[in-house]
Amino acid sequence: MFFECSRLIDGNQPRLSNGITVTDVDGDGAFELVVTGYATNNLILKWDGSRLVDVAGPLLADPSGCAVAIAAADVDGDGREELYVLNSDRASGPKEMGDRLFACFGKHWLDLLAQPENAGMANRVAGRSVIAMDRHGHGRYGFVVAADGGPFRLFELSRRGRLEDAAEEAGIDLIGAGRGLLALPFLSDRVDLFACNEGGPNFLFRNLGDGTYEEIAEERGVADSRFAGRAVTAVDGPGYGGFGLLVGAWEGPQRLFVQRSGGGFVDEADPEMSFPGRVSSVIAADFDNDGYEELFFNLHGEPNRLFGWRDDRWQAIDLGDAAEPKGLGTGAAVADIDGDGRLELLIAHGNGVGGGHGAGHGGGHGGGSPQPLSLYRTAANHNGWLRVLPLTPYGAPARGAVVACTANGRRQVRSVCAGSGYLCQMEPVAHFGLGSARSVERLEVRWPDGMTAIVENPPIDRLLTVPYPPE
Numbered sequence: 027m028f029f030e031c032s033r034l035i036d037g038n039q040p041r042l043s044n045g046i047t048v049t050d051v052d053g054d055g056a057f058e059l060v061v062t063g064y065a066t067n068n069l070i071l072k073w074d075g076s077r078l079v080d081v082a083g084p085l086l087a088d089p090s091g092c093a094v095a096i097a098a099a100d101v102d103g104d105g106r107e108e109l110y111v112l113n114s115d116r117a118s119g120p121k122e123m124g125d126r127l128f129a130c131f132g133k134h135w136l137d138l139l140a141q142p143e144n145a146g147m148a149n150r151v152a153g154r155s156v157i158a159m160d161r162h163g164h165g166r167y168g169f170v171v172a173a174d175g176g177p178f179r180l181f182e183l184s185r186r187g188r189l190e191d192a193a194e195e196a197g198i199d200l201i202g203a204g205r206g207l208l209a210l211p212f213l214s215d216r217v218d219l220f221a222c223n224e225g226g227p228n229f230l231f232r233n234l235g236d237g238t239y240e241e242i243a244e245e246r247g248v249a250d251s252r253f254a255g256r257a258v259t260a261v262d263g264p265g266y267g268g269f270g271l272l273v274g275a276w277e278g279p280q281r282l283f284v285q286r287s288g289g290g291f292v293d294e295a296d297p298e299m300s301f302p303g304r305v306s307s308v309i310a311a312d313f314d315n316d317g318y319e320e321l322f323f324n325l326h327g328e329p330n331r332l333f334g335w336r337d338d339r340w341q342a343i344d345l346g347d348a349a350e351p352k353g354l355g356t357g358a359a360v361a362d363i364d365g366d367g368r369l370e371l372l373i374a375h376g377n378g379v380g381g382g383h384g385a386g387h388g389g390g391h392g393g394g395s396p397q398p399l400s401l402y403r404t405a406a407n408h409n410g411w412l413r414v415l416p417l418t419p420y421g422a423p424a425r426g427a428v429v430a431c432t433a434n435g436r437r438q439v440r441s442v443c444a445g446s447g448y449l450c451q452m453e454p455v456a457h458f459g460l461g462s463a464r465s466v467e468r469l470e471v472r473w474p475d476g477m478t479a480i481v482e483n484p485p486i487d488r489l490l491t492v493p494y495p496p497e
Contacts, residue, residue, distance in 0.1 A: 027313060027314065027320070027332060027404055028345055028346040028402035028403065029347050029402065029404075029405070030347040030402055031401050031402065032399065034076075034077045035077070035398075035399055035401055036077050036078060036079045036080065037080065038399055040397050040398050041376060041399075042064035043061050043062065043375060043376045043397075043399060044064055044094045044095065044357055045093070045096040045356075045449035045450050046059060046061050046062070046359040046374055046451070047059075047096045048098075048452060049098035049107045049454070050107065051070050051081075051109075052072075052081070056072075056073070057361060057453055058070050059078070059359070060109065061372075061374055061399065062094060062095070062357075063091070063093055064092055066089060067088065068088055069082055069087075070086060073363050073364055085137070086109070088126060091123065091126065092114060092123050093113055094114045094153070094154060094449060095112040095154060095155045095156045095450070096109065096111050096156065096449070097109075097110050097156045097158050097169060097444070097445045098454075099158030099160075099423075099425055099444070100165070100166065100167055100423075101127075101168070101169070102129065102166065102183050102187075103420045107422055107423065108128060108129045109127070110181070111125060112125050112149075112154075112155070112156045112171060113125050113126065114152040114153055115152075116152050118175045118203065119151065119152060119174070119175040119176075120150055121152045124148045124150065125139060125148075126139060127139045127169070127181070127189070143188050144188060144189045147181065147189040147190070147191060149171060149173075149181075151174070152173070152174050153171050153172050153204060154172055154205050154449065155172040155204060155205060155207045156171050156172070156207070157169070157207040157208070157209050157444055157446075158209065158444040158445055159180070159209045159217055159426070160425070160426055160444075161196060161217055161233065162236075162475075163216055163217070163473065163474040163475025163476065164419075164475065165418035165422070165424070165475075165494070166183065166420075167425065167444075168180050168181055168183075168192060169181045170198065170207060170219065172202075172206075172207055172221055173201070173202075174224075176201060177199040178198050178199055178202070178204060178229075179191050179193050179199070180193040196237060197231070197238050197240065197241075198219065198231050198241075202221065202223040202229060204221055204223060205223060205224055205254075205255055205448060206255065206256060206273075206308075206447065207221050207222075207258070207445055208221075208258045208260060208445070209445060210426050211426070212260065212269040212441075213230075213232040213246075213289070214232055214235065215235070216235060216237075216474060216476070217233055217444075218230075218233050219231040219233075219239065222256060222258050222273060222448075224254040226251060227244065227250065228243050228249055228273075229241055230242050230243035230248050245290075246289060246290050247283070247290045248281075250273070250281065253278030254276040255273055256274050256275055256276045256448055257274040257305055257306065257308045258271055258272065258273045258274070259308050259310045259446040260310065260441050261282065261310045262319055262439045263319075263335070263340075264318070264338075266285065267285070267287070269285070269441065270285065270291075270294075272310055274307065274323055274448070276305060277304055279300040279301075280299055280301070280302075281300070282295040282321075299342075303323070304326040304328055305325055306326045306355040306358075307324040307356070307357055307358045307449070307450060308322065308323055308324070308446075308447055309321075309324070309358055309359075309446075309452070310322075311369055311452075311457065312369070312458065312459035313360075313371070313404050314409065314459065315367070315407065315409035315460065316409055316459055316461045317409075317436065317438065317459050317460055318334065318459070319335070320333065320334045320343070322358070322371070324355040324358045326353075326354055326355050326356075327352070327354055328351065329351040330349055330350050331345070332344075332345045332348070347402060348402045350373070350400065353373065353375055355373055355374070355375055356449060357373075357447065357448060357449040358371065358372065358373045359371075359447070359451070360372075360452050365489075366406075367411040367487060368403065368411075369404075370403055371402040372399060373400040375397035375399070375400070408462075409459055410433075410459075410460035410461070410462070410486050411457070411460055412431060412466055412469075412484065412487070412488070412490065413455050413456070413457050413458070413489040413490065414440075414455065414456040414458070414490050415454065415455050415489060415491045415492065416429065416442060416473065416492045417492065421493075423454030424442055424454075424474070425442050425444040425454050426474045427441070427442045427456075427472060427474060428471075428472045429442065429469065429470070430469070430470040430472075431466055431468075432466065432468045432469075433460050433463040434462075434463045440456035440457065440458065441456070442454050442455065455489070460486060465483065466483065466484050466486055467482070467483065468480065469484050469492075473494060477495055478495075
């Protein structure tokens with residue numbers, strides 16, 4: 027499936043890398059890849075037409091940080107996405123180093139968490155993941171931080187312009203060893219939240235319609251408390267009728283939870299897919315544009331795995347160069363870096379998370395093993411494609427929106443990524459492969475507040491921007 031093109035990353039040296047997000051950092055309308063560094067600088071990789079070059083300034087590079095996870099979203103409604111960087115200088119419990127929340131004012135970036143008025147919001151508990159969540163659907167996002175040894179937190183900007191922790195108000199302030207997070211409308215008409223945990227049951231929070239949540243993991247069959255959940259992503263499988271949950275475990279069985287008509291989930295991973303391994307991250311994406319997502323498992327110190335929908339079932343398929351049998355995978359993300367309609371896969375490595383990537387479960391793996399980033403492409407083909415970028419009322423990417431595409435009578439559904447996998451956040455675009463279809467009958471975009479827009483017969487083989495509908 028994949029061939030390596032890591033040579034396209036300028037100055038790609040061994041380093042301790044963890045999380046990745048895809049966002050427009052410089053405001054020029056093109057997305058960059060932001061890669062966190064553990065006890066080294068963060069990278070902002072920009073495509074210059076022939077390669078990816080690091081354009082991070084001193085503040086965003088933050089070389090003294092112990093950056094683990096990252097997410098982007100528009101917190102203040104100015105149309106530009108802010109960057110939340112989760113620092114963890116230890117594996118769990120209290121930590122010394124605070125997080126960063128970078129915001130851009132004109133061309134000047136500053137850390138909102140470093141401002142005196144926000145001093146009380148410093149996050150002093152180690153964590154592993156952060157995700158954007160628009161729980162009210164008004165286009166202003168908060169950041170959910172999955173703590174390890176403390177309650178989950180939800181940082182939002184108040185009407186007075188100060189940060190506040192709304193986790194208790196929202197009903198998500200539970201204590202767990204948080205790992206992968208996923209936020210999208212898959213239980214209700216608003217944004218719901220799923221959280222993997224190590225050493226305890228997963229959390230499944232259903233939005234009650236007013237921005238508050240109830241936890242229903244046990245009731246819906248996804249608590250899975252015996253195994254160490256590590257990563258999660260949403261899957262649009264044929265005949266699912268809604269999003270499935272692909273959950274990767276650390277040294278435990280992998281899960282493919284499919285939702286049934288009664289609202290409960292059933293694990294449909296067959297023995298080959300569920301085979302235990304040290305899964306670091308998971309991705310569902312249509313890499314070959316055949317109209318069906320592939321399921322990618324990024325493993326730590328073991329060969330990666332890839333499954334495709336073939337002959338009406340999920341089957342293991344050849345990864346090609348992306349097998350990486352000796353790769354110490356941490357995070358992974360997808361984006362169409364060069365605008366050719368095919369997704370690239372970027373994998374971060376390094377094993378630097380507060381004394382060991384697996385710390386907190388099974389004893390960890392030491393203090394870090396630097397490796398370069400890996401970049402992979404797929405071979406060109408004649409399959410059609412369509413990429414959809416919904417915008418909030420303020421003009422920022424509408425993360426958590428759901429897009430449905432109907433072509434040749436078949437309906438595909440994607441969520442605009444607010445955060446998924448583990449430590450990471452994909453590009454804020456709904457990517458559809460169309461296979462042999464040469465037209466699309468209908469697009470339906472649903473925003474986190476339930477507002478919808480229909481686009482009949484959109485053009486294909488391009489990126490389509492869909493603004494929030496006017497009043």
